[in-house]
Amino acid sequence: MKDPCISVCKFSDSICLGCGRSKAEIKAWKKLDNAEQRMVMAEADMRLISLGSKARRKR
Structure with a gap:
């Protein structure tokens, strides 16, 4: 899985407003396997929704 970073890198309570991942x-x-990365991304999506982030991930 590609790194979901979109180079926004602004944080709110240790959560990136660009990708939704924690620090x-x-x-x-890079150390996570594909299943772990998918789980992180699912959680990140939920965080962005709850934060109301307007940032968009690169596709």
């Missing part, structure tokens, strides 16, 4: 998840991203 710990961003740091660990």
Whole structure:
């Protein structure tokens, strides 16, 4: 899975407003297997929805 970073990198309570990942998840991203990355992305999507973020991921 590609890195979901969109180079916004603005944080609210340790959550990136661009990709929705936590700082710990961003740091660990390359070490996660595909299943773990998919789980992080599902959680990140829910975080962005709850934060009302207008940022968009690259496709």
